[in-house]
Structures are given as structure tokens and as C-alpha cells.
Amino acid sequence: MSRPGDRRPIVVGVDPDPAHRMALEWAADEAVRRRLPLRPVHVEGVPTRGFRRGPEIPPSWEEWNEALHQAGKRVLEEAADFVTSRHPQLDVEPLLSEGDPVWVLREQSHDATAVVLGSRHLSRAQEVFGSASVAVPVMAHARCPVVVVPEPAHVTQDPSYYVVGVDGSEHSAAAVDVAFEEASLRGAALRALFVWQAGPLRIFDEHEPQQECRRLLSEIVAGRRARYPEVDLRHELVVGHPVQVLTDASAHALGLVVGTRGRGGFTGMLLGSVSQGVLHHARCPIIAVPSAPA
DSSP states (O other), X not given: OOOXXXXXXXXXEOOSOTTOOHHHHHHHHHHHHHTOOEEEEEEOOOOOTTSSOSSSOOOOHHHHHHHHXXXXXXXXXXXXXXXXXXXXXXXXXXXXXXXXXXXXXXXXXXXXXEEEEEEEGGGHHHHHHSTXXXXXXXXXXXXXOEEEEEESOOOOOSSOEEEEEEOSSHHHHHHHHHHHHHXXXXXXXXXXEEEEOOOXXXXXXXXXXXXXXXXXXXXXXXXXXXXXXXXXXXXXEEESOHHHHHHHHTTTOSEEEEESSBOGGGBTTTXXXXXXXXXXXOOSOEEEEOSSOO
16 A cells, blocks of 8 residues: 555545544554554535525525534544544644545545545445445545445454455456555455356366466465565465355455456456445455555
């Protein structure tokens, strides 16, 4: 995600509800580990019709806008207080913006190490696919990794580990880079999985193509393993459906790392069935990595 001397911030979308702080907590901890500034972002929107209902005379546009602005400032002040209580030395750069949250966060991704978003698992389908969702469209256009942190916190396993999905493409190679980096920063192990999804008609010998998948998997992790010798790596070919395999493997992981726009077993990873399925079912943070992180 970052390079030596890099000061690009960790950007996090701030939920106005103070009861939901998992994404903010994850982002603050990540910023401290990487020695980067944290940029909490709150998008206040603009006054709209229907803002108030009833017989009273509606306020002027200026009053409306000022009310939204003051509410947004309070949200960011509370967020800054929360993270500085955990990390007093953390460099915090709050940003209050107007407009569409998706557009704002996409623009922020051009100058960020990562963009972190929250997701409440109790209504995951509504949050991922509903009109209020920002995760999928931000992932579609972000120039840096996008991290989706679910609510509530999940139970991790000791010793800790990350899972990364591999399909042999350049997109999954970028994901493997990020996965090794994250595992190294956390002192965690790494499971690299190449998922072999058998076709509906199994009329040919699958041994040879599976061997080719194993070769690709070994090649893609070889160089990274040399750069991160401290990371305990397990890489394996697993037969099954990618959503089910990755979800099961990451059940107690620190995070699941996937590349966007993969091919082979991960065709349509960004907006297709695999990515949507992972967002539905994974209980750990999901790190979606574009093929050429900024």
C-alpha cells in the first residue's frame, strides 16, 4: 500500500452514528502502524426538499446549509476525539465536504494510501446494494486499496492470519503484494488460495490444469516470499466455489485481500458474483486492491 517516505494518508469515511466506530478504529490503528496521517472524511450533503415536514415555515437555504455544516463539524470533532484518545500522537486531518459521498471518496483515493469504509452486517444486502451504499461504486473507481470493515467486530484466531485470493492475473498479484505487507505489519501468517472451480461437465482430466494453477500460485508468491521472509506463508489450491472457499477460509482472519477485475476463478471480482458474495458473507475486513495502486 505504501512506500518508504510516503505520507499519503489513510482516508476513512466517518459514520455520523458514534455507536459505529469499527472502520474508524481500524483506520486509526492502520495509520499508526504505517506512521501515516489519518484523514477522517464526512460528507454533509446539501439541503434537499423534504428536509423538514409540517406546518412551520421552512428555513432559508443558507440556514439549512449552516445547520448541516455545524452537524458535520460535530461529527468530525467526535471522530477526532475518539481516535486521539486511542492514539494521542496520531496526526489527524479531518475533512468536511459537500456533495455525493461516492464522488468525494473516489477523489480522495487519488491521494490516499487506502480508503476505509464501514458496513453494518445486520443489513449487509441493503448497505451493499441499496441507494445509500458507497462501498461498491467506490471500489469500482478507487485508485488505491479500499477496505470494508464490518460491524460488529468479529472473532480472530490466534495465531493471527490473512487470506488472499489468487488467480494468476496482474490484479491478484497486486493483492498478494498488499497481503504480504499487511501480514508483515501485523506479525501475522498468510494463506494464499487459488480456487479451482470445476465446470458443470467434468469430461476431461483435471489434473493437468490444476497443476498449471499450482505453478501460477507458486510463481506469484515466490518473489514476495523472499521480500517478507518473516511472514509464515501457506499457499494451496482449493476446489470449490470462490465465494464459499474464501468466506470459510477467512472466518477468523484479520482480513481477506482480493484483487479487482480478476480472471479465471475470479472473473468479475469487482462487481460480479464473487465480490458481491464475499461482501455478503465475509465477517472480517475485506481489502479490495486495484491492479495498479496509486
